[in-house]
Amino acid sequence: xxxxxxxxxxxxxxxxxxxxxxxxxxxxxxxxxxxxxxxxxxxxxxxxxxxxxxxxxxxxxxxxxxxxxxxxxxxxxxxxxxxxxxxxxxxxxxxxxxxxxxxxxxxxxxxxxxxxxxxxxxxxxxxxxxxxxxxxxxxxxxxxxxxxxxxxxxxxxxxxxxxxxxxxxxxxxxxxxxxxxxxxxxxxxxxxxxxxxxxxxxxxxxxxxxxxxxxxxxxxxxxxxxxxxxxxxxxxxxxxxxxxxxxxxxxxxxxxxxxxxxxxxxxxxxxxxxxxxxxxxxxxxxxxxxxxxxxxxxxxxxxxxxxxxxxxxxxxxxxxxxxxxxxxxxxxxxxxxxxxxxxxxxxxxxxxxxxxxxxxxxxxxxxxxxxxxxxxxxxxxxxxxxxxxxxxxxxxxxxxxxxxxxxxxxxxxxxxxxxxxxxxxxxxxxxxxxxxxxxxxxxxxxxxxxxxxxxxxxxxxxxxxxxxxxxxxxxxxxxxxxxxxxxxxxxxxxxxxxx
Numbered sequence: 107x108x109x110x111x112x113x114x115x116x117x118x119x120x121x122x123x124x125x126x127x128x129x130x131x132x133x134x135x136x137x138x139x140x141x142x143x144x145x146x147x148x149x150x151x152x153x154x155x156x157x158x159x160x161x162x163x164x165x166x167x168x169x170x171x172x173x174x175x176x177x178x179x180x181x182x183x184x185x186x187x188x189x190x191x192x193x194x195x196x197x198x199x200x201x202x203x204x205x206x207x208x209x210x211x212x213x214x215x216x217x218x219x220x221x222x223x224x225x226x227x228x229x230x231x232x233x234x235x236x237x238x239x240x241x242x243x244x245x246x247x248x249x250x251x252x253x254x255x256x257x258x259x260x261x262x263x264x265x266x267x268x269x270x271x272x273x274x275x276x277x278x279x280x281x282x283x284x285x286x287x288x289x290x291x292x293x294x295x296x297x298x299x300x301x302x303x304x305x306x307x308x309x310x311x312x313x314x315x316x317x318x319x320x321x322x323x324x325x326x327x328x329x330x331x332x333x334x335x336x337x338x339x340x341x342x343x344x345x346x347x348x349x350x351x352x353x354x355x356x357x358x359x360x361x362x363x364x365x366x367x368x369x370x371x372x373x374x375x376x377x378x379x380x381x382x383x384x385x386x387x388x389x390x391x392x393x394x395x396x397x398x399x400x401x402x403x404x405x406x407x408x409x410x411x412x413x414x415x416x417x418x419x420x421x422x423x424x425x426x427x428x429x430x431x432x433x434x435x436x437x438x439x440x441x442x443x444x445x446x447x448x449x450x451x452x453x454x455x456x457x458x459x460x461x462x463x464x465x466x467x468x469x470x471x472x473x474x475x476x477x478x479x480x481x482x483x484x485x486x487x488x489x490x491x492x493x494x495x496x497x498x499x500x501x502x503x504x505x506x507x508x509x510x511x512x513x514x515x516x517x518x519x520x521x522x523x524x525x526x527x528x529x530x531x532x533x534x535x536x537x538x539x540x541x542x543x544x545x546x547x548x549x550x551x552x553x554x555x556x557x558x559x560x561x562x563x564x565x566x567x568x569x570x571x572x573x574x575x576x577x578x579x580x581x582x583x584x585x586x587x588x589x590x591x592x593x594x595x596x597x598x599x600x601x602x603x604x605x
Contacts, residue, residue: 155182157574192576193534194524195567202530207563209523210510212553214502219383219543221443223422225374227394227433230425233366235339239355240315243268246333248351250344250362257338257364264336264361271314275330278307282325342366367435370428372404374441375419382541383445384409387458387468387488390424392441394433402426402433405468406443425469447503447543458488505546510559511539512568512579519579520553521560521567532560532567534577 156179158164158172170179197205247265250257257263281304288300311321315334324330346363349355372392376384388406393399404426413420424441426433462485464470464478476485511518518539524531537552553559560567571578 156180157182159573193571194531195521195534195570196527196529196531197570198529205563205566207530207532207567208561209558210507210561212504212506212549212555212557212559214504214555216502217447217505217543217546219380219445219447219541221376221380221383221445223374223376223380223441223443225372225422225439225441227426227435227437227439228371228373229345229365229367229435230369230371233340233342233369234345235342235364236360237263237336237338237362237364239264239266239357239359239361240313240336241266241268241270241334242356243271243334243354245349245351245353245355245361248347248349248361250347251351253344253347255344256342257344258341259338261338262335263338266334266336266355267332268334271311271334272330272332274307274310274314275324278304278311278321278324279328279330281307336361338364340364340366342368367431367433368427368429370426370433370435371407372424372426372433372439372441374422374424374439375414375417376422377419378413379541381409381420383447383543384422384443385445386465387463387471388443388445390441390443392424392439394437394439396434396437397432402439407466407468425467447548461488462486463488503540504549504553504555505543506549506553506559507561508542508545508547509561510564511537511547512564514579517579517582519568521564522553523558523560525558534568534571534579536582 156166156169158175158177158179160177161172161174164172164174164179165182166179171177172179244267245264246267249262249264281300285300285304288297308321311324312318315336316324316331317337320331342364344362345365346360348360348362355361372390374390374392384406386406386409390404390406391401392404393401404424406422407425408421408423410421410423458471460473462472462475464481464483464485466483467478467480470478470480470485471488472485477483478485506520511520518537519534520537521532522535524533535552538550540548540550542548568579572581575581577583
């Protein structure tokens, strides 16, 4: 800058009579203009403040150079130089429009938290049965010879030859003959003993898998059966086949697995931050990739007590009716859970408040205490699971739009428009926020209902305060500007020169 000023001067040499010389400088027009500008600065220095655009903590009452970087100080806008709190910023109406500042009122209202999750369809573990060999023997026939076959309750599955079964039938026939041969005049002890022996032989065959009509048929015919037929205990789909025809099996050998797909589980992954809104028994809607545009519904039946260390998620299990079998295990789904939020961040559901629910089967909800129709367990009050009824309007939570606060990880700062000011004035304020519920944050403290908070343009206001080294989002104390930085070589004081 000094070199530029020197070049703007013109060297003038005047030759006087007698050989004398007069040497001087003539200011160029640019220099003259600069002098006028400096004069104007001097005139206005009495009424304005000046600060360094690179080191905003340097503020002077008159035009000067920055002692750190030697740059010219620039005039501070009147709105910035005005008095007021260090956390306040006043701007003109035109500046507020250019900054696109928008505000919204702080209000009490019931909001809904929307939790989005992804997961997969699984078998309902309570509806999976294993078909095993109840006695040792040889598999002479497998009626279901591939997985995926649909079976009904009572369908035959296995035709098994078992020497142990033949021995048990022989015991039955012998006990039956002994009971018939007991004379009418026999002692009561002998009669009761033969009767007990016959009942024990029948019970043994029942435990080996024979039905009551089969046992009765054996007693009438007097001949043992050579094979045992194993029937399906439930309707469903054969999802595993663990044996082949001709194999010799031991007692308890796994032959088939049958799953009832009329009801399935959907296991979803929920993030830690979403756990406050998830409650046992809540309805869940989801869509499957195979059926775009179609919505399926279920109920939260289990929330895992542990967190997955790798994914940082918690498994949430949803029970889903599947009468037509359209939902198939391993299908991907996208689910959404909507939870109305009451005061204190509790899940609010007027339909569940004051009712009784089964801890194992959330689909069983009753208006009065009792037992579950499915498992017989005692029902529990829904309030014990975190539900509350719809509360009075005055008790609604205090909320602000999610775009209002500036978050630093440790602190939350909002800018509140001060009422009854001549020009738009905004005050920075630290607040304590509760969890996020949809497009809103719950406010624990720091704001009152009716105040106007900035929802758009907060960062621009904060940046203006940072430039002035005043308290802001990243610098809560203010006046702690960074040390002077170097651009090339500088003088002994460490300040760099712009030449």
